[in-house]
Amino acid sequence: MPRPKTLTDEEVLEAALALMHERGPEALTFAGLANACGLSGATLVQRFGNKAALRQSVLLHAWDLLDGKTARLAAAVPRTPEGAVALLVGLSKDYGGIESYAEGLLILREDLRDPVLRARGTAWREALSAALDDCFSGSPRAPHGIGLLMASQWQGALLWWSFDPRASVEDFVGDSLRHFVSVVLEPTPPNPPGEA
Incomplete structure (x- = not known):
């Protein structure tokens, strides 16, 4: 399957939140999210910085919802x-x-x-x-x-x-x-x- 060229941050956060709900918070890694959303791990690191920042972004998105x-x-x-x-x-x-x-x-x-x-x-x-x-x-x-x-x-x-x-x-x-x-x-x- 070809990787998508781009996803919005909201789409990535939705995929990350779904991953957390399906497999637990520990499943939220850059590699796991890359598999879930199709973006490369490097792209995700570039967007979110580190795992703690990614987790916080996902959970802030959940609070927004x-x-x-x-x-x-x-x-x-x-x-x-x-x-x-x-x-x-x-x-x-x-x-x-x-x-x-x-x-x-x-x-x-x-x-x-x-x-x-x-x-x-x-x-x-x-x-x-x-x-x-x-x-x-x-x-x-x-x-x-x-x-x-x-x-x-x-x-x-x-x-x-x-x-x-x-x-x-x-x-x-x-x-x-x-x-x-x-x-x-x-x-x-x-x-x-x-x-x-």
């Missing part, structure tokens, strides 16, 4: 508690099955090792929490900071699903988050007579 998906979903869902559930279920769809989720945790490990990537995670947490808060803006019983609470519940639901992935991740997450919303928004029962 997640930021874009989050913004699109946030703009599309209704500003209701069910809209908040729909946003998080929509974000869960990319996890696929348990093998894909497990490989994603290896990639998350790489994010946690790099302060630049951790900062992107922090920024995404803030954007996601704000989008979820916005979905509860018409719910007077919603506690302050419910967006972060719900995002945390979502992450926990993903983890619990991973131990027993018989249901689809979307169904498990949706059920878990709907239960969370019902508990959080449930009216507080009045105090029994005689109690303050």
Whole structure:
């Protein structure tokens, strides 16, 4: 197969991200990426410098994709508690099955090792929490900071699903988050007579 004359950086980063998801972060080498995308290893070194810079570029690209998906979903869902559930279920769809989720945790490990990537995670947490808060803006019983609470519940639901992935991740997450919303928004029962 002839090598392509050129690929955009975005196309190369997509190929690298696919390689990481398919075979794990350690599979991301210049030789492995050259095989995956068809460019020479020398061309890739010229573009990205070294393996650490390549890995960071790939993971920053992944954060860009997640930021874009989050913004699109946030703009599309209704500003209701069910809209908040729909946003998080929509974000869960990319996890696929348990093998894909497990490989994603290896990639998350790489994010946690790099302060630049951790900062992107922090920024995404803030954007996601704000989008979820916005979905509860018409719910007077919603506690302050419910967006972060719900995002945390979502992450926990993903983890619990991973131990027993018989249901689809979307169904498990949706059920878990709907239960969370019902508990959080449930009216507080009045105090029994005689109690303050």
